[in-house]
Amino acid sequence: DTAVSQTPKYLVTQMGNDKSIKCEQNLGHDTMYWYKQDSKKFLKIMFSYNNKELIINETVPNRFSPKSPDKAHLNLHINSLELGDSAVYFCASSPDPSGEKLFFGSGTQLSVL
Amino acid sequence: GESVGLHLPTLSVQEGDNSIINCAYSNSASDYFIWYKQESGKGPQFIIDIRSNMDKRQGQRVTVLLNKTVKHLSLQIAATQPGDSAVYFCAELGAQKLVFGQGTRLTINP
Numbered sequence: 001d002t003a004v005s006q007t008p009k010y011l012v013t014q015m016g017n018d019k020s021i022k023c024e025q026n027l028g029h030d031t032m033y034w035y036k037q038d039s040k041k042f043l044k045i046m047f048s049y050n051n052k053e054l055i056i057n058e059t060v061p062n063r064f065s066p067k068s069p070d071k072a073h074l075n076l077h078i079n080s081l082e083l084g085d086s087a088v089y090f091c092a093s094s095p096d097p098s099g100e101k102l103f104f105g106s107g108t109q110l111s112v113l
Numbered sequence: 114g115e116s117v118g119l120h121l122p123t124l125s126v127q128e129g130d131n132s133i134i135n136c137a138y139s140n141s142a143s144d145y146f147i148w149y150k151q152e153s154g155k156g157p158q159f160i161i162d163i164r165s166n167m168d169k170r171q172g173q174r175v176t177v178l179l180n181k182t183v184k185h186l187s188l189q190i191a192a193t194q195p196g197d198s199a200v201y202f203c204a205e206l207g208a209q210k211l212v213f214g215q216g217t218r219l220t221i222n223p
Contacts (some may be wrong), residue, residue, distance in 0.1 A: 004156075031211075041200055043157070045211040056210055090156050099209040100145055104156030 003027050004105040006091045012111045013081055020077045021089030021108045031055075032074035033092040033102060034066060043090070049074055050097040081112045124221045132190040134217045136203035141184060145206040148177060148188045151216070152199045160188070160201075195221050 006023040013019050025032060033056075034046040048056040052068040063079045074091060090108050092102040126132045138146070144165040149157035162168045163177045163186075170177050176189040185204050200218050204211040 009136065041151075041216045043202065043212045043216075045212075059209075092156075097209055098209055099206050101147065101159060101162060102157075102211060103159070104149075106154070106156045 006105040025093040029093040124156040
């Protein structure tokens with residue numbers, strides 16, 4: 001059983017398109033996150049949700065809209081994709097909103113052409 | 114401000130030797146630190162964590178050392194194995210979020 005699963009694993013799309021990445025965790029955790037990893041492996045938080053409520057929005061462009069239908073799911077929708085959005089996006093979860101000890105998914109590699 | 118940096122971007126060691134990966138942090142108020150291992154094509158995987166009221170913590174083949182005086186964190190891996198090849202990240206806890214360092218790529222020579 002995969003604890004934090006995200007789909008798709010690879011996403012190749014044209015500039016200007018809209019795409020979504022889905023994430024689900026079966027750990028019973030209250031808090032979920034989206035992190036972005038650039039080509040130099042730098043990992044930076046984008047959003048965090050606790051029990052479906054947004055708690056961190058790290059000045060991400062509003063083309064990125066997270067949605068949490070329930071505490072086990074946190075999806076990421078991206079409008080009007082740009083070349084600079086190309087990166088690996090990681091979903092993660094943690095037992096509580098302290099931010100400690102995150103459990104990460106395997107990542108979605110997004111390539112915008 | 115919040116920033117975490119690493120002294121070396123790459124580290125190459127002989128199989129069986131001990132590895133030491135270093136990390137400097139800037140926020141003296143941080144009270145929680147964590148190391149992650151990321152293998153190629155996978156997400157970061159938890160290795161070990163430590164709170165600021167400790168200066169050493171041991172796990173299975175890994176030890177984390179925290180020196181608050183110089184704001185330095187290190188990860189020691191004993192008897193390094195081929196399966197230890199990965200990128201290693203330190204992170205410190207900011208305001209309800211982990212702030213990650215640059216990462217160190219560890220390669221193992223046979």
